[in-house]
Amino acid sequence: MAHAETDAKPITTRHQALGWLRQMLLIRRFEERSAMLYQQGKIGGFCHLYSGQEAVAVGSIGVLREDDYVITAYRDHGHALARGMDPEAGMAEMLGKAAGCSKGKGGSMHFFDAEKGFLGGHAIVGSHIPLAAGVAFAIKYRGGDQVCLCFFGDGAMDQGSLHETFNMASLWKLPVIYIVENNYMSMGTQLHRHSCLLDLTIRGGTAYGIPGVAVDGNDVEAVAATTREAIARARSGDGPTFIEARTYRFRGHSMSDPMKYRTREEAEKARERDPIILYESQLKERGWIDEPGIEQMHEAVKAEIDEAIEFAIQAPEPPVEDLYEDITVAPHIPQE
Amino acid sequence: MPVIQYREALNQAMSEEMERDDRVFLMGEEVAEYNGAYKVSQGMLDRFGPRRIIDTPISEEGFAGIGIGAAMVGLRPIIEFMTFSFSLVAFDQIVNNAANIRYMSGGQFSLPIVFRGNSGMAGSLAATHSHRPEAWYAHVPGLTVVMPATPADAKGLLKSSIRSDDPIVFIEHENLLGERGEVPDDPEFLIPIGQAEIKRPGSDVTIITYSRSLLTSLKAAEKLADEGIDCEVVDLRTIRPLDMETLVASVTKTHRAVIVEENWPYCGIGAGIADRLYRSIFDELDAPIGRVFTKDAPVPYNRTMELAMLPSVEGVVAEVKSLLNR
Numbered sequence: 001m002a003h004a005e006t007d008a009k010p011i012t013t014r015h016q017a018l019g020w021l022r023q024m025l026l027i028r029r030f031e032e033r034s035a036m037l038y039q040q041g042k043i044g045g046f047c048h049l050y051s052g053q054e055a056v057a058v059g060s061i062g063v064l065r066e067d068d069y070v071i072t073a074y075r076d077h078g079h080a081l082a083r084g085m086d087p088e089a090g091m092a093e094m095l096g097k098a099a100g101c102s103k104g105k106g107g108s109m110h111f112f113d114a115e116k117g118f119l120g121g122h123a124i125v126g127s128h129i130p131l132a133a134g135v136a137f138a139i140k141y142r143g144g145d146q147v148c149l150c151f152f153g154d155g156a157m158d159q160g161s162l163h164e165t166f167n168m169a170s171l172w173k174l175p176v177i178y179i180v181e182n183n184y185m186s187m188g189t190q191l192h193r194h195s196c197l198l199d200l201t202i203r204g205g206t207a208y209g210i211p212g213v214a215v216d217g218n219d220v221e222a223v224a225a226t227t228r229e230a231i232a233r234a235r236s237g238d239g240p241t242f243i244e245a246r247t248y249r250f251r252g253h254s255m256s257d258p259m260k261y262r263t264r265e266e267a268e269k270a271r272e273r274d275p276i277i278l279y280e281s282q283l284k285e286r287g288w289i290d291e292p293g294i295e296q297m298h299e300a301v302k303a304e305i306d307e308a309i310e311f312a313i314q315a316p317e318p319p320v321e322d323l324y325e326d327i328t329v330a331p332h333i334p335q336e
Numbered sequence: 337m338p339v340i341q342y343r344e345a346l347n348q349a350m351s352e353e354m355e356r357d358d359r360v361f362l363m364g365e366e367v368a369e370y371n372g373a374y375k376v377s378q379g380m381l382d383r384f385g386p387r388r389i390i391d392t393p394i395s396e397e398g399f400a401g402i403g404i405g406a407a408m409v410g411l412r413p414i415i416e417f418m419t420f421s422f423s424l425v426a427f428d429q430i431v432n433n434a435a436n437i438r439y440m441s442g443g444q445f446s447l448p449i450v451f452r453g454n455s456g457m458a459g460s461l462a463a464t465h466s467h468r469p470e471a472w473y474a475h476v477p478g479l480t481v482v483m484p485a486t487p488a489d490a491k492g493l494l495k496s497s498i499r500s501d502d503p504i505v506f507i508e509h510e511n512l513l514g515e516r517g518e519v520p521d522d523p524e525f526l527i528p529i530g531q532a533e534i535k536r537p538g539s540d541v542t543i544i545t546y547s548r549s550l551l552t553s554l555k556a557a558e559k560l561a562d563e564g565i566d567c568e569v570v571d572l573r574t575i576r577p578l579d580m581e582t583l584v585a586s587v588t589k590t591h592r593a594v595i596v597e598e599n600w601p602y603c604g605i606g607a608g609i610a611d612r613l614y615r616s617i618f619d620e621l622d623a624p625i626g627r628v629f630t631k632d633a634p635v636p637y638n639r640t641m642e643l644a645m646l647p648s649v650e651g652v653v654a655e656v657k658s659l660l661n662r
Contacts, residue, residue: 069409103442112441119408120441124432130398131433134405141361141387141411161428164398171393326443327478329501333530333577334477335608 011225014288020062020220021283022297024054024276027078029305030087031251034077034094034108037309038255043094046123047108050078052218052250055275056181057082059223060149060243063231069117071132072151074109075249076121079151083118085111087308098318099311103326105318119148126152126159129178133165136174136240147175147234149227155186157203158194166208166242173239177230180204180242181217183249188261205242217245218275221282248273337518343376345487345519346452346508349494350377350414352523354384357412360498361388363399364416364453373418374454374513400426400451404433404503407449412498417453420507421467426451434503435478447503452494456548456598457635457646458510466635466642468597470547471604473505474576480529481505481575485550487517489573492527500529509548532579534586538568541656542586544609545596546572549647553596556652565656575605583609584617592659594626596647601629626655 010017031049038047050057053075061070061082072079080090085101093100094108102112109123119135122128132150139146156162157180169176180200184191197203205212211233215226223245230241248270252259259267283289289297324332340348354360366373368381368391381389392399396417403413417423423430434447457466474481480502484490490508497504519525535550536557545553550571557567568586572579587593593613595606610625631645 071405100442102440102444105442106440110440112444114441114444119405119445120437122433124428127401127428127432130401130429131405131408133398134402134407135409136405137402138406138409138411141406161397161401164393164395165401167393168395168398168402326439326441328438328480329446330480330529332477335474335576335578335612 010286011221016062017283017288020058021276021279021289022301023058023082024220024279025297025301026087026304027054027057027081028276029301030077030081030090033305033309035251035255037094043108044096045107045109046074047255048075048253049251050075050249052270052274053181053183053247054078055220055279056179056217056223056245056247057151059220060179060227063224063228064149065146067117068146069119069135069148071119071128071135071148072121073125073128073153073156074121074123075153076109076111080111080113080118080121083113083116085113085116085118087305088311089113091308091312092315095312095315096317097312097315098322099315103318103322105326126156126161128152129156129159129162130165132176132178133169133174136169136176137172139175145235147177147231149177149179151179151181153186154180154182154184154191154195154200156180157200158186166204166210169240170208170210173237175234176240177227177234178204178240178242180244182244182246185249185253185261187253188257190261200244201242204244210240210242212242212244214244214246217247218273218278220275220279338521339516340487340519341513342487342490342508342515342517343374343513345491346376346494347378347380348519349491349498351380351383353495353498354388356523359410359412360414361390361411362414362416363390363392363403365392365394365418367391367416374510376513377416396422396426397429400429401433403449404429404437404447407447408437408445412448414450414452414498417451419465419510420453420455420469421465423451423453423469424467430473430479430505431476435476439478446501448501450494450497450504450506452506452508454508454510454513456509456511457630457642460637460639460642461635462637463634468599470507470575471599474605479503479505479576481507482529482573483507483547483575484573485512485547485571487515488519489527491519492525493529493573496526496529499526507547511548527573530574530577530579532570532572532574532582534568534582535571536567536569538566538590540566540590541568541592541594541659542590543567543569543594543596543652543656544572544583545569546575547598549596549598552647552649553652555649556656559649559653560656565660567656578609578612580612580616583613587613588617588620591620591622593621594628594652594655594659596628596652598647599630600632601627602632604629623659626659628652628655
């Protein structure tokens with residue numbers, strides 16, 4: 001089995017490391033149970049699972065301050081949970097309940113948590129990339145030293161919004177960190193068929209005078225270390241960083257994806273570098289956790305997700321009249 | 337009361353609001369060092385500096401989205417489109433993000449942002465630069481669409497728009513920028529969003545209109561007065577939400593309505609207003625609702641052809657007379 005690269009020099013404390021492992025397990029469990037609920041028809045619409053990419057969200061969000069901001073695309077459950085969203089609110093949203101993190105109006109692709117500085121899942125590919133720069137613009141306008149962390153997939157590298165924004169973010173030295181989670185698949189179109197260059201740091205970094213760094217996206221501590229440097233650069237006024245986190249999604253683009261564009265062998269090989277298993281062995285080697293400890297953590301996470309599902313199932317549906325609520329701050333006048 | 341141009345009224349509105357609220361800033365193409373492609377932001381860079389008057393690259397989708405992101409975390413951006421024709425490349429940002437983020441987040445975020453700029457068939461600009469985008473934006477729940485016709489309305493409504501906590505699509509008219517009128521200099525001069533105004537009272541026919549077509553309609557009303565026909569001219573001022581109360585009261589009084597707009601007839605503002613009037617006060621109508629609109633063709637470069645497309649004074653006069661069988 002391949003090893004993570006950061007074995008020799010832990011960049012974090014035991015306490016934080018175990019927290020990161022637990023978060024990755026929590027996300028994985030949330031996703032796998034969501035898949036089951038989807039098959040049972042309890043979750044509707046489009047549902048994009050994050051399994052396999054957990055180390056990217058956990059490692060990067062894990063080194064933010066509480067007053068920083070996070071924004072992401074539609075594969076958003078992992079980022080929300082990594083930012084500390086209550087799984088009950090997340091699961092209730094999956095089931096369209098009023099107690100959901102977006103009151104049942106956003107669904108899987110549109111998780112929001114203003115209190116945690118989680119500015120949403122956004123479902124039009126690339127459309128949130130300018131928003132992240134806007135958040136960073138506001139930080140700079142106010143003279144603050146927060147940062148905005150923005151995630152998207154390699155498919156978004158091909159959207160105009162990204163290229164317009166990267167130019168302005170670099171021109172104005174905005175405190176924003178862009179992380180492309182390169183899972184080598186733009187829905188069903190593999191990287192070599194959708195990107196003119198395979199090294200995305202050139203398209204997202206070099207082209208705009210932005211430092212571009214590639215990192216093993218399955219190595220949570222490598223992601224954390226790389227993000228930490230980018231954060232320091234942003235806080236000190238040196239502008240954006242572009243991080244290419246190379247990873248792999250274990251499941252289809254969405255629940256309806258038969259995955260005919262990749263071989264079974266490729267997918268199985270990717271599971272050999274499962275970020276959770278990699279980190280478990282790394283922490284065991286370091287002596288920070290043992291097998292019973294890992295078992296215990298799995299059980300605790302299982303119970304937490306079971307509770308979240310139970311909460312979501314029991315939670316009431318939103319009243320239908322609420323479809324007119326939360327449209328505008330001023331009273332909404334239906335033009336009917 | 338001071339008499340100033342429409343563009344100066346817009347400038348005053350923005351400057352006064354920036355003076356009272358540091359969260360307000362102006363961003364767009366050529367707004368700063370060039371002093372505005374249409375001189376609306378003349379002098380504002382000198383007054384407020386480059387932190388708050390921000391020139392952008394030609395990247396409408398990008399800077400519209402930057403405005404939305406800034407609004408999500410509490411700033412109050414004014415995003416200028418050099419013309420609203422160029423907002424088409426920012427359509428996704430305005431429709432998907434500005435209009436929906438509050439809803440999709442279950443009310444956790446508000447979007448206090450103004451998208452503004454001019455529009456209209458300004459003269460030989462051809463099809464891509466002559467758009468009247470109000471129907472596209474007014475279609476969307478979550479957006480408020482404002483279209484002032486006079487300098488005073490431009491100022492009072494822009495100030496209210498900047499103070500609004502919701503996304504406002506504020507559409508000016510290129511040919512109105514140089515129009516002059518009395519404008520109060522009171523910094524608290526505000527015109528409420530969502531209120532139409534009767535610009536000329538009358539008893540025989542209600543002419544419902546907005547933006548530049550108000551001028552055409554008022555001239556037509558004068559001509560018709562010479563012939564003994566007394567028109568009431570209602571200026572919508574806000575396109576969404578529609579001030580149905582004022583429209584219903586006026587048409588209930590006159591029993592006839594003509595809608596005049598500088599826009600295509602199908603699926604547009606006039607079609608929407610006619611539908612709502614028919615469904616709410618059909619019994620009050622003594623004649624079918626009349627309509628004067630732009631011919632259903634792309635806008636041509638040729639000036640004669642373009643003028644032939646526009647609602648004209650003669651066209652409005654003829655439509656009103658046909659309703660009265662005269």
